[in-house]
Structures are given as structure tokens and as C-alpha cells.
Amino acid sequence: MQKFIFHPGPALKFGNGESSALANIIKPWGDKFILVTGSQSFVNLPYYQQWLTNFAAIGLIYKHIIVKGEPRAAFINEQCRMLRNNDYKFVVAIGGGSVMDAAKAIAAMVTVDNDIENYLEGLPQYKQHPGTTLPLIALPTTAGTGSEATKNAVISNPGINGFKSSLRHDNFIPRLAIIDPSLHVPCPANVTAASGLDALTQLIEAYTSTQANTMTDTLAIEGISLCVRSLKKAALSGDNIEARSDMALAAYLSGVVLANAGLGVVHGFASSVASMFDIPHGVICGTLLGESTRMNIKKAKILNNIIALSKFTNIGKVFATESNKDDNWYLDFLVQQLNKLIDEFNIQKLGAYQVTSNDLQAISKLTKIKNNPVTLTQEEILEIITSRT
Ligand SMILES: [Fe+2]
Known part of the structure; x- marks a missing residue:
């Protein structure tokens, strides 16, 4: 260790x-x-x-x-x-x-x-x-x-x-x-969804961070598991106290792990986009989580970054009920599940908040990849945000 x-x-x-x-x-x-x-x-x-x-x-x-x-x-x-x-x-x-x-x-x-x-x-x-x-x-x-x-x-x-x-x-x-x-309990469904996606993003980014350690990994994977179990339930039935408890703890854990391991490119976007546009933080994170994860996995495969790939595979396993699949199956499944969640919560693309294609170069230049598990070029950062605008 x-x-x-x-x-x-x-x-x-x-x-x-x-x-x-x-x-x-x-x-x-x-x-x-x-x-x-x-x-x-x-x-x-x-x-x-x-x-x-x-x-x-x-x-x-x-x-x-x-x-x-x-x-x-x-x-x-x-x-x-x-x-x-x-x-x-x-x-x-x-x-x-x-x-x-x-x-x-x-x-x-x-x-x-x-x-x-x-x-x-x-x-x-x-x-x-x-x-x-x-x-x-x-x-x-x-x-x-x-x-x-x-x-x-x-x-x-x-x-x-x-x-x-x-x-x-x-x-x-x-x-x-x-x-x-x-x-x-009084928190409305749309705020519960966007906030919960922020917590999930923080847990995934801290778990896959280059600064992650055994303690943050343990807490982050538990937090991700709580989100998988209860994020949808909390958003759909706000008075489900068990689901609210799971998500309240997941959010707290996300704070603990991000304070120790830092965050990745999604939160890089959260800073750059929010410096130019008044968009709720959870919406920025939620809308970009699936595509950022897809790009990180694609780049980790190109770089043969075994640590990053095994981390994303582990997250895919938390989302899956199937076992005995190969790693690529869990990686694809993870991206699919994140995008499905974003669609089910009706998290809109950034274009719905007046971000246009003319803004994307400036945003990608301002976006820092922080402790992202893989380095990303400015073109790759641009590709992520273009797909969600
Ligand atoms: Fe956040």
C-alpha cells in the first residue's frame, strides 16, 4: 500500500x-x-x-x-x-x-x-x-x-x-x-437530481483522481454505491427517508474525498463554464459527466493507463447487476448508465442555458483538468463540451 x-x-x-x-x-x-x-x-x-x-x-x-x-x-x-x-x-x-x-x-x-x-x-x-x-x-x-x-x-x-x-x-x-x-425532504425533484449528480460526479472524480489513496477509494466507492441505490429514488419520491439518508451520506462522503483527492475535468468545466454563464453547478456537472467519462476511458485505453481503467471498471461493476462480464463490458455499461441517468433526469445540454458554439473555444481554453486520471488535449476537452452544447 x-x-x-x-x-x-x-x-x-x-x-x-x-x-x-x-x-x-x-x-x-x-x-x-x-x-x-x-x-x-x-x-x-x-x-x-x-x-x-x-x-x-x-x-x-x-x-x-x-x-x-x-x-x-x-x-x-x-x-x-x-x-x-x-x-x-x-x-x-x-x-x-x-x-x-x-x-x-x-x-x-x-x-x-x-x-x-x-x-x-x-x-x-x-x-x-x-x-x-x-x-x-x-x-x-x-x-x-x-x-x-x-x-x-x-x-x-x-x-x-x-x-x-x-x-x-x-x-x-x-x-x-x-x-x-x-x-x-422538502427539496424539489429537479434540485435533488442535479445535486445528486454533483455528489456522484465528485465521488467518481475523487475515486479516479491521480491523488486518490486507500482511504478516499474506500469512502468514494461506498458513496457511489449509495448513489446507485438511492439517487433516482430520492429524486422520484422525495419523502423516502431511506433514500434521502443514503444520498445525504453520499454527499457528505463526496465532500470528504474531494477535499483529500481533488477532482477532475468535469469540475474543471464547472469552473470555466460558471465563470461565463450563470448555470446551476449540479446541471453543469450532470450534463458533462457521461461524455467526460467516455472521453477519459477512451484516452485511458490509448495510453494503456491500467490504474484508470481498473478504477472505471470498478465503478461500472457498482452500477451493474451482472457479474462475470469482461472489463470492456463494464466500461461501456458505465458510460451508458451515466447517460441514461442524465436523460431520465432531463438534465439539459448547455445550449439550453445560452451557451453557443462560439463560446466553446474560450471555455475549453479556461478548463483545467485538475487531478483527472488522464491528460486531455484541448481538442479532447473541446470535443466533450461540444457534444453537450
Ligand atoms: Fe461539485
Whole structure:
């Protein structure tokens, strides 16, 4: 076995109904906190009223920040200017990936007297954030980005000179994740599908990553298996708590493995496309997953990359009920199953979001292959995105 370093995710409290006692769980952390949530999604949650009543009943004071859409740099800066020097002790995030990322950024940026653009990777003025942060307690309400387990917050500013960049530090991993599948029940089918495809993409990309190790492989393959068992069920019957539990855990695992092993070309596209177009992250990942996998397998065969081929074969075996087939059968089956899932979920091509053939050269130039299992030429990257536009 090769040497590796593994960073575990946050402490995890997992279980149906676990979040109902939120006020008592957070009380030891202090009496004044920042509460970051979505808007309508928050008031639809089963314990919404109970939480607010209990906060007041035990003397917890909070400032409520509502996040709409993916977090923008200007929004984080504006909120932090208001929140600084107010002696908040910790941050509680209740919501989907955008809420998690916004809360992570606010928890970190409230501790420094500066704008977030100075600490975003890839921007000209980038410098490393000192790593100071308020402790963060994360309660995800969608099963997708796994942001409740990662050390980065993705901040976007779409447009001509737009960006989608990460604020990142080892200290930014939330201190506690409370994963309560009952909070996922109100999540609509289309969001469940796109978020679940994001989690599946993260698990597949981390499993096949050049930085994967024994720990990430073990967790990723289990996460993929949970997605195979329950992604469709969770999207089609939102109140199926077993399916919601599987997907909630799969998403958390996807965050843990991506934080350790990194991601591949699909998430390269997620950055490049999102820097130019305002398209949900799960849709970008979902629409490109099948074709990217097909290209990676094709290139791994050309390069005779045995490790990559055996990883993709193993994933194909998780999807299959048939045994005793040869490796090529599982490789073809995997691509077929991913494309079938994308069709069944009606995940549209990028053309449906105003991306045109004129944009594809620029997108492929901006796309980084990260820790993709095989190197891809710009022509191959262009071929992937052309097939899904
Ligand atoms: Fe993702």
C-alpha cells in the first residue's frame, strides 16, 4: 500500500430528526451567533419554527443572513462589513451548497478587515487567507456539493471578466456537520437530481483522481454505491427517508474525498463554464459527466493507463447487476448508465442555458483538468463540451 495523508471531515452527527434539538446542541458554543440560511427553502423546513422558538427560549441571540443564489463576492463583503466587531461566537449554516459556501466565507471573512477578492484563488491580488475563522456548524438541506465537509467556499461573479474561485484553508472545514435527512425532504425533484449528480460526479472524480489513496477509494466507492441505490429514488419520491439518508451520506462522503483527492475535468468545466454563464453547478456537472467519462476511458485505453481503467471498471461493476462480464463490458455499461441517468433526469445540454458554439473555444481554453486520471488535449476537452452544447 502506498503512503498517504488523510484529513477527516468535521465531527458528524447523523440521523433522522437529529437537528430538532439544534438549540441545545449549539448552546455550549456561546450565546451570540450568525445564522445563514436560504429564504423560502428555510421556512419550508420541518423544524424551522421550533428552532427559532427554542433559540429565544434559551437566550440565544442571532443575526439572520439570507442567501439568494450562488454567493457573490460583493454580497460577502457587504455582510462582513456589517458583522465585524460584534462579538459573534460562531456561525450556523442551514441550507444547500450556496448557503454552506456563503456561511463558510462569512465565518472566515468576518475575522479579517479586508475584502474577499484578496483571498480568492486565481485572482490577480490573491494572497493566502490567514486561516482565522469563527467555528461553523453546518446543516445541509440538499445532498450535493458536500460543502459541509470541505475546506473551500466557492464564490462567483459571472460575466465577461467573471470568475468562480475558491476561498480555501484547512481551518475552514466546518467544526460540526449535523446531517438530518428529514431536512432534505422538502427539496424539489429537479434540485435533488442535479445535486445528486454533483455528489456522484465528485465521488467518481475523487475515486479516479491521480491523488486518490486507500482511504478516499474506500469512502468514494461506498458513496457511489449509495448513489446507485438511492439517487433516482430520492429524486422520484422525495419523502423516502431511506433514500434521502443514503444520498445525504453520499454527499457528505463526496465532500470528504474531494477535499483529500481533488477532482477532475468535469469540475474543471464547472469552473470555466460558471465563470461565463450563470448555470446551476449540479446541471453543469450532470450534463458533462457521461461524455467526460467516455472521453477519459477512451484516452485511458490509448495510453494503456491500467490504474484508470481498473478504477472505471470498478465503478461500472457498482452500477451493474451482472457479474462475470469482461472489463470492456463494464466500461461501456458505465458510460451508458451515466447517460441514461442524465436523460431520465432531463438534465439539459448547455445550449439550453445560452451557451453557443462560439463560446466553446474560450471555455475549453479556461478548463483545467485538475487531478483527472488522464491528460486531455484541448481538442479532447473541446470535443466533450461540444457534444453537450
Ligand atoms: Fe461539485
